[in-house]
Amino acid sequence: xxxLISLAVVLAAWQAAGAAGWLNPxxxxxxxxxxxxxxxxxxxGVLLDHTLASLWRVLVGLFYACLAALPLGVLAASNRQVxxxxxxxxxxxxxxxxxxxxxxxxxxxxVRGDRASxxxxxxxxxxxxxxxxxxxxxxxxxLHLDAARALGAGRRMLLLDVALxxxxxxxxxxxxxxxxxxxxxxxxxxxxxxxxxxxYMIEINRSxxxxxxxxxxxxxxGAVGFVMNWAILALERRFSWRPLQ
Amino acid sequence: xxxxxxxxxxxxxxFLDARTGSSxxxxxxLSLDIAEGEFVSIIGPSGCGKTTLLSHMGGFxxxxxxxxxxxxxxxxxxxxxxxxxxxxxxxxPWKTVLGNVEFPxxxxxxxxxxxxREAGRLIDMVHLRGFEHSYPHQLSGGMKQRAGxxxxxxxxxxxxxxxxxxxxxxxxxREIIQEEILRLWSELGKTFVLVTHHLEEAIFMSRRxxxxxxxxxxxxxxxxxxxxEPRSALVKSDPRFTALKQRLTRSLxxxxxxxxxxxxxxxxxxxxxxx
Numbered sequence: 001x002x003x004l005i006s007l008a009v010v011l012a013a014w015q016a017a018g019a020a021g022w023l024n025p026x027x028x029x030x031x032x033x034x035x036x037x038x039x040x041x042x043x044x045g046v047l048l049d050h051t052l053a054s055l056w057r058v059l060v061g062l063f064y065a066c067l068a069a070l071p072l073g074v075l076a077a078s079n080r081q082v083x084x085x086x087x088x089x090x091x092x093x094x095x096x097x098x099x100x101x102x103x104x105x106x107x108x109x110x111v112r113g114d115r116a117s118x119x120x121x122x123x124x125x126x127x128x129x130x131x132x133x134x135x136x137x138x139x140x141x142x143l144h145l146d147a148a149r150a151l152g153a154g155r156r157m158l159l160l161d162v163a164l165x166x167x168x169x170x171x172x173x174x175x176x177x178x179x180x181x182x183x184x185x186x187x188x189x190x191x192x193x194x195x196x197x198x199x200y201m202i203e204i205n206r207s208x209x210x211x212x213x214x215x216x217x218x219x220x221x222g223a224v225g226f227v228m229n230w231a232i233l234a235l236e237r238r239f240s241w242r243p244l245q
Numbered sequence: 246x247x248x249x250x251x252x253x254x255x256x257x258x259x260f261l262d263a264r265t266g267s268s269x270x271x272x273x274x275l276s277l278d279i280a281e282g283e284f285v286s287i288i289g290p291s292g293c294g295k296t297t298l299l300s301h302m303g304g305f306x307x308x309x310x311x312x313x314x315x316x317x318x319x320x321x322x323x324x325x326x327x328x329x330x331x332x333x334x335x336x337x338p339w340k341t342v343l344g345n346v347e348f349p350x351x352x353x354x355x356x357x358x359x360x361x362r363e364a365g366r367l368i369d370m371v372h373l374r375g376f377e378h379s380y381p382h383q384l385s386g387g388m389k390q391r392a393g394x395x396x397x398x399x400x401x402x403x404x405x406x407x408x409x410x411x412x413x414x415x416x417x418x419r420e421i422i423q424e425e426i427l428r429l430w431s432e433l434g435k436t437f438v439l440v441t442h443h444l445e446e447a448i449f450m451s452r453r454x455x456x457x458x459x460x461x462x463x464x465x466x467x468x469x470x471x472x473x474e475p476r477s478a479l480v481k482s483d484p485r486f487t488a489l490k491q492r493l494t495r496s497l498x499x500x501x502x503x504x505x506x507x508x509x510x511x512x513x514x515x516x517x518x519x520x
Contacts, residue, residue, distance in 0.1 A: 143335055147331055
């Protein structure tokens with residue numbers, strides 16, 4: 001409720017400042033102008049197309065990240081050899097922000113099509129997922145492993161009935177972070193290396209000084225990110241076997 | 246005496262502290278035979294290595310010296326034939342009661358329908374009907390322990406190893422579960438080994454109580470408990486029960502006096518679960 005009040009006050013002040021002629025409409029159009037732009041973009045389907053393009057890239061990148069990070073995380077956590085080989089490599093690559101890969105992605109995949117952006121979302125999603133899977137598996141209680149072995153569990157059951165479900169709350173958290181991260185990075189990638197998507201949309205509107213449309217894009221990016229995070233949080237609650245406080 | 250289920254000879258175990266490089270001799274020259282179908286309790290002062298001994302019998306630890314044989318063969322790894330009832334948090338928190346009890350059946354490759362039936366029968370046996378689909382965190386301590394017992398029995402074990410299984414229970418629940426375990430023991434005729442620091446519990450439940458010495462642990466004495474069976478709470482007012490209790494208390498006190506300063510932390514013997 002308090003949040004709504006402060007939001008209304010900011011919007012009213014903004015609108016008033018615009019009406020008073022204190023704001024340059026090319027730099028910061030008033031809220032009513034943005035609302036009008038929003039209706040237009042939504043009506044002709046442009047906004048939806050760009051949103052879906054961005055979402056699709058996030059999903060593709062996330063899909064491949066799951067494919068790579070889950071098995072590697074499990075392997076690295078359960079096998080000392082693999083851990084020895086993998087850990088330095090991961091620690092070396094992890095501090096490089098995914099957006100720093102964009103120039104390379106452009107060189108490799110070009111600016112047309114989805115591939116450069118898909119690659120960036122893959123890079124963004126890989127590390128949180130890998131690290132959370134890894135620490136989830138490493139955090140299994142020794143007591144549970146002992147119990148499983150005393151009850152006759154073989155390798156397959158140790159993995160599928162003990163290690164993975166035990167690590168699931170960690171993995172889902174990693175998934176949520178990956179999704180949020182990939183969403184931020186896809187926008188950055190599209191600013192540079194794409195001809196569709198919300199990032200592309202705000203960049204092309206900037207070059208045409210269509211500031212209202214830029215802000216529409218920004219709001220959409222925020223809203224989609226918010227909804228995704230909320231959905232995964234609900235999923236986290238659903239899949240967490242830990243008693244909730 | 247029937248052929249031994251467990252034959253432990255000159256067992257020795259040394260724990261190394263990786264950080265300080267110091268070593269701690271936990272068991273030294275421990276020998277013990279346990280007959281098939283027997284109910285034996287192991288008592289001893291804190292830190293005497295009771296749990297370490299049980300971990301060797303379960304196959305979680307390998308001896309540094311001597312040998313642990315089960316039915317004539319060395320114990321090298323955990324096996325459902327010699328299963329363990331852990332304290333209540335040994336249940337898998339991500340599985341329901343049914344899922345936990347079905348776990349060993351699944352491990353054995355039992356088809357799904359048979360699994361369900363068998364698990365249902367065991368859940369009935371420990372009076373948990375109606376809680377099949379509850380998760381461990383939704384159960385009381387006593388119910389969790391019952392679920393743990395049902396899960397262990399689903400292994401169709403020949404030997405059941407218990408490490409302080411009642412420690413977290415209140416007195417009444419504790420007595421009820423003790424009696425249930427005794428009932429199962431007399432029905433099933435399997436070998437039961439109980440590690441406890443609770444003297445009355447050891448006397449009440451066992452045919453034989455084994456007293457361990459202070460660290461490094463070895464067998465100090467073995468006392469046959471010739472109280473009438475089946476045991477009921479009445480046994481505790483039997484004069485022989487009191488006499489046994491006095492005798493064992495004395496024996497245990499001597500060891501506690503010998504034990505190096507009461508190190509509370511050592512009671513858990515943390516290295517033991519580190520497998």
